[in-house]
Amino acid sequence: MNNPIIMQINYAELAGGSFGRRSIGDVCAFAKGLGFDGIEFRGKIPTDLDLSFREYAEKIAKGKRESGLSDILFGFNLLDCTNEEKRDAQIEDMIEKAKIVREVCGADVCNVSGAWISAREAGTPWYRYDLCGSYAAEARDWDLTADAFSRMAPTLEKIGLRFAFETHMGYVHDLPASARRLVDMIGSPMIGINLDYGNTVYFKERPTTEEAIDTCGDKLFYTHLKNSVSIPGSENLRLPTALGEGEINHRAYMQKLVDVGYTGRIGIEAPRQGDRIWYAKCDMAYMKDLLADFT
Secondary structure, X not given: OOOOEEEEHHXXXXXXXXXXXXXXXXXXXXHHHHOOOEXXXXXXXXXXXXXXXXXXXXXXXXHHHHHOOOEEXXXXXXXXXXXXOOHHHHHHHHHHHHHHHHHHHOOOEEEEEOOEOOOOOOOOOOOOHHHOHHHOOOHHHHHHHHHHHHHHHHHHHHHOOEEXXXXXXOEOOOOHHHHHHHHHHHOOOOEEEEEEHHHHOOOOOOOOHHHHHHHHHHHEEEEEEOEEEEOOOOOOOEEEEOOOXXXXXXXXXXXXXXXXXXXXXXXXXXXXXXXXXXXXXXXHHHHHHHHHOOO
């Protein structure tokens, strides 16, 4: 497999989204030194950087050039896409940011999400993902989310940038099937899916990795990898682990990606506290070992 390997920025982050004493250039050099091909940065500027969004993108582009990274992606949230009063301004803001990351950083795919959809019953525990997101979504949530991204699609096609909905708890696109439903409603060649099976395992009723990949089909634009183990006696609670130490068999996952001819980027994450620099080293070593079996 020659798929570009992307470091999700949370390997380099401290509390609050800060990079600590490191600069964006340092972060880029760190990723390149470990063998990553690129980084997925957040669309939200880190809390301790006093920059405009264009200035933020320019610093990332400079770090890309100086480090030799080949791929830069961004993660964007359109949190008010179902809010009748706020959605227009947020849509315009995301369009402007899309133009900047394409022009300045050469990004050609970005990870995106829509509005958080809470469970219908007040007081529902936050971890009852099976009662929020697509499970709680009403027709207007589907329609307004699809409309918001449909309005962005012509610009995306014009500039050559694709958006990929992350399969993530709490959103209308939480599971592979709901994400596929949403992108089919939108019907744009520029809008697809970022399959994060590490989120899918938080649902009791879930597809296998192979079924999830088949559901995404030709709309699989990007992937996120992370791992975890279930906590005995708990409901929907899991303990994040190193990439090669949890319950998801990423070797089987990679085999399926090979079987379907997936050539896109593979992003790996560190969704746990502690020494994330060490996590990056360990997880990248696992990825190198894993991908060696498919060369």
